[in-house]
Amino acid sequence: MSSGKINVSVENIFPLIKKFLYSDHEIFLRELISNATDATLKLKHLTSIGEASVEYGNPKIEIKIDKEGKKLHIIDQGLGMTSDEVEKYINQIAFSGAEEFLEKYKDSAKDSGVIGHFGLGFYSAFMVASKVEIITKSFKDEPAAHWTCDGSPEFTLVPHDKTERGTEIVLHIAEDSLDFLEESKINGLLSKYNKFMPIPIKFGTKQEALPKPEDAGDDYKTEYKEVDNIINNPNPAWTKQPADLKEEDYKSFYRELYPMQFEEPLFNIHLNVDYPFNLTGILYFPKLASDLQIQKDKIQLYQNQVFVTDNVEGIVPEFLTMLKGVIDSPDIPLNVSRSYLQADGNVKKISNYITRKVSDKLKSLFNESREDFEKKWNDIKIVLEYGMLSEAKFYEKAGDFVLYPTTEGKYYTLAELKEALATNQTDKDGKLVVLYASNKDAQHSYIDIAKEKGYEVLLLDSPIVSHLIQKLESDNENLTFARVDADHIDKLISKEETQISKLSDEEKEKLKGVLETIVPKETYTVQLEAMDSKSAPFMITQPEFMRRMKEMSQSGGGGMFGMGNLPEM
Ligand code: ADP
Ligand code: MG
Numbered sequence: 001m002s003s004g005k006i007n008v009s010v011e012n013i014f015p016l017i018k019k020f021l022y023s024d025h026e027i028f029l030r031e032l033i034s035n036a037t038d039a040t041l042k043l044k045h046l047t048s049i050g051e052a053s054v055e056y057g058n059p060k061i062e063i064k065i066d067k068e069g070k071k072l073h074i075i076d077q078g079l080g081m082t083s084d085e086v087e088k089y090i091n092q093i094a095f096s097g098a099e100e101f102l103e104k105y106k107d108s109a110k111d112s113g114v115i116g117h118f119g120l121g122f123y124s125a126f127m128v129a130s131k132v133e134i135i136t137k138s139f140k141d142e143p144a145a146h147w148t149c150d151g152s153p154e155f156t157l158v159p160h161d162k163t164e165r166g167t168e169i170v171l172h173i174a175e176d177s178l179d180f181l182e183e184s185k186i187n188g189l190l191s192k193y194n195k196f197m198p199i200p201i202k203f204g205t206k207q208e209a210l211p212k213p214e215d216a217g218d219d220y221k222t223e224y225k226e227v228d229n230i231i232n233n234p235n236p237a238w239t240k241q242p243a244d245l246k247e248e249d250y251k252s253f254y255r256e257l258y259p260m261q262f263e264e265p266l267f268n269i270h271l272n273v274d275y276p277f278n279l280t281g282i283l284y285f286p287k288l289a290s291d292l293q294i295q296k297d298k299i300q301l302y303q304n305q306v307f308v309t310d311n312v313e314g315i316v317p318e319f320l321t322m323l324k325g326v327i328d329s330p331d332i333p334l335n336v337s338r339s340y341l342q343a344d345g346n347v348k349k350i351s352n353y354i355t356r357k358v359s360d361k362l363k364s365l366f367n368e369s370r371e372d373f374e375k376k377w378n379d380i381k382i383v384l385e386y387g388m389l390s391e392a393k394f395y396e397k398a399g400d401f402v403l404y405p406t407t408e409g410k411y412y413t414l415a416e417l418k419e420a421l422a423t424n425q426t427d428k429d430g431k432l433v434v435l436y437a438s439n440k441d442a443q444h445s446y447i448d449i450a451k452e453k454g455y456e457v458l459l460l461d462s463p464i465v466s467h468l469i470q471k472l473e474s475d476n477e478n479l480t481f482a483r484v485d486a487d488h489i490d491k492l493i494s495k496e497e498t499q500i501s502k503l504s505d506e507e508k509e510k511l512k513g514v515l516e517t518i519v520p521k522e523t524y525t526v527q528l529e530a531m532d533s534k535s536a537p538f539m540i541t542q543p544e545f546m547r548r549m550k551e552m553s554q555s556g557g558g559g560m561f562g563m564g565n566l567p568e569m
Contacts, residue, residue: 001424002083003156004091025177028128029063029186030193032074032169033201034306034479038114039167039198042101043111043139046079049105053163054139060228063190067181070173072129076199077166080138083145086157090122090134090147110483113198117303126151128180128284129171134168135160187231193307196236196326199206202228232370238282238326239305242270254284258297263287264423266322266376269361273353277346280328283358284318287379302328315347317355319386319394327354352393359397362447364434374411377403382462389467407459408445414472417458418479425455427480435479436460446484449539455482486544515540 040059046052059077066073081089102114125132130151137144137160146160162168166548171180179185186203207224237245237253250268255261265284273279283299298310299321305328312321315332331346362384365375384402387394403411412420421432435450436458437443450457460469469481515526525541 002087002158003154007061025127026173026189027193028124029180029189030306031124033061033063033194033197035122036074036076036078036167036304037197037199038101038167039076039080041078043079043115046139052079052139057202059166060230061200062202063186065181065183067185070178070181072171072180072186074169074171075166076123076168077164079292080140080144080165080167081134081136082138082142083157083159085138086134086136086145091153091155115306125169125171128173128177130174131172132171134167135162135170137162137165139165153461157173181536191329195232195307196234196302196305198239198305200228200230200234200235203231204229225381226320236305237324238270238328239279242272245270250282251384253282254324256324257300261286261324262295267356267361267365268325271354271357273329277329277331277349277353279327279329279350279353281325281329283325283327283354284353285325285380285383286324297324298317299323299324301332302326303332304330308332315350315506316532317351317387317391317394319353319383319390320358322386323385323496324357327412329486355391355393356389358387359394359400362401363397370411374403374405377405377411380530382464385462385464385468388473389464395471404434404458404460407440410456412458414476417456418476419493422455431478431480434458434479435484436465436481437484438465443484446539450484466548467550468551482544483547485539486547515531 006044040061043052043054043059044056047054047056048463057077061077062073062075064073064075065071102112105112120144131259132149132151134147135144136147144160144162146156146158147155150157173180190203205226206229208227210223210225212220212222233256237249244465250270251264254265254268265286267285269283269285271281272282273280281302286297295515299312299316301308301312312327313449316323316327323469325348329350332344332350339369362380365376384398388402389395399414403413404417405411417434420430421434425433425435427433435455437447438459438461440447440459440461464469473479474479489524512526519526519540523542523546526539527545
């Protein structure tokens with residue numbers, strides 16, 4: 001029997017842990033299952049290198065609720081601890097056995113998937129438990145140990161008669177945390193944090209239908225057997241090699257990630273890099289246009305298959321936070337604050353890498369099948385346009401695949417557009433004039449006039465278009481944009497023959513006078529030049545710059561890139 005004081009300099013660290021270590025009490029389960037997973041993966045590693053001569057078998061982790069006893073059990077079949085190891089790993093707060101393991105087995109263990117980092121995870125148990133027991137039997141030939149601690153710095157450590165290898169953690173749930181004894185609560189936590197962890201996790205049992213026997217008659221009643229209820233998929237798609245996955249595998253993983261999402265993704269991007277940082281994952285471009293669920297389903301961040309957060313702000317470039325999928329990186333620390341994340345050099349590199357992968361993928365989709373890409377344009381344009389505006393690196397690449405559709409359903413790249421305009425759509429300064437409509441129906445008569453004159457009219461209808469135009473104009477000196485209803489159209493140098501008006505100059509002036517009494521003169525101009533057109537007897541226009549200034553101030557100026565300001569899609 002041994003007893004003593006937990007080895008920390010702060011006399012009473014528990015209240016501190018309870019209060020400050022994690023803002024979310026529920027993560028205790030994630031931490032304990034991570035430790036159980038680590039213990040199992042370590043054993044796997046030791047058996048594979050011949051340092052543990054035991055049968056590894058098919059170990060699992062079990063979670064059990066004992067409602068009457070007010071206890072929660074986390075049981076693993078991992079490497080266990082000797083009594084000495086409990087002293088060393090548990091009683092020394094902030095000493096990470098996981099780090100020590102990775103240090104010791106450096107190269108051979110770097111891909112073992114061991115999760116732990118800081119040597120604090122275990123103590124998160126005291127956020128919900130008034131007393132914690134560890135009953136553990138090492139794979140080494142030593143008696144089992146039983147550690148008990150009631151949340152004060154005192155603990156007891158005695159032998160135990162457990163014979164199976166592995167560790168059982170018993171949490172005596174505190175009175176203020178009794179909801180953690182509810183099956184639904186635990187189920188919710190398991191599916192949030194542990195859905196893709198690498199060791200099977202059992203939570204209760206379920207009925208499974210037996211296959212119908214060959215000779216079963218018409219009156220055969222399905223028979224069931226009781227099987228383990230395994231809550232996780234230990235081999236999620238992102239941990240596999242892209243070459244081993246088919247299109248359908250990506251789609252079914254999407255459904256696995258977002259069970260409430262019925263819309264199929266447009267395409268996916270498999271991330272896979274191991275230098276200078278480790279990162280795997282799959283990102284999906286969702287169908288943006290038609291979806292409400294879309295806002296709730298976010299990119300999920302994992303560390304070695306443990307869910308960390310679905311707030312990837314700062315890790316993923318802002319314009320890509322509208323995508324779906326998972327990112328997994330052991331280089332993103334589990335337990336640290338957002339401000340730390342943002343200062344972390346790795347995190348910045350990760351963000352740049354993701355931007356590059358996404359633009360590479362877009363480029364290859366564009367090159368592989370332009371037709372298909374054009375079909376998807378409407379669903380992806382907002383993301384891409386945001387990207388051009390907010391991420392310089394993305395903007396540089398955008399010329400290769402960003403499209404400018406016309407009201408006629410034709411798609412131009414910027415280079416193609418310039419070429420198309422060069423012959424027929426310049427102004428007196430020799431600038432190319434890009435005419436565009438923002439609403440095909442509302443502006444249809446202006447569009448008709450422009451078409452009659454042989455002009456191309458783009459359909460630019462996303463909510464950030466005025467910003468994008470501003471940017472394109474400032475980066476392309478010979479380009480100027482004008483909405484079809486701006487006072488621009490008549491200033492173009494058209495090669496088309498103009499029609500002769502049926503009205504005399506005098507009649508025109510008269511009509512103009514009448515019209516000007518009904519439209520506010522400060523903002524609009526009545527133009528009679530269009531009377532030469534077949535489509536409209538006259539036009540009422542507003543200077544492009546005036547309208548654009550107004551639009552830009554309405555869409556929130558500098559703060560527009562905050563997702564909070566994202567227009568509804
Ligand atoms: P970390 O996981 O960051 O190393 P923890 O506080 O979560 O820190 O755990 C401390 C140490 O206790 C672990 O590194 C490990 O050595 C030991 N430990 C915790 N849980 C188990 C377990 N289920 N089986 C074996 N060892 C464990
Ligand atoms: Mg841990």
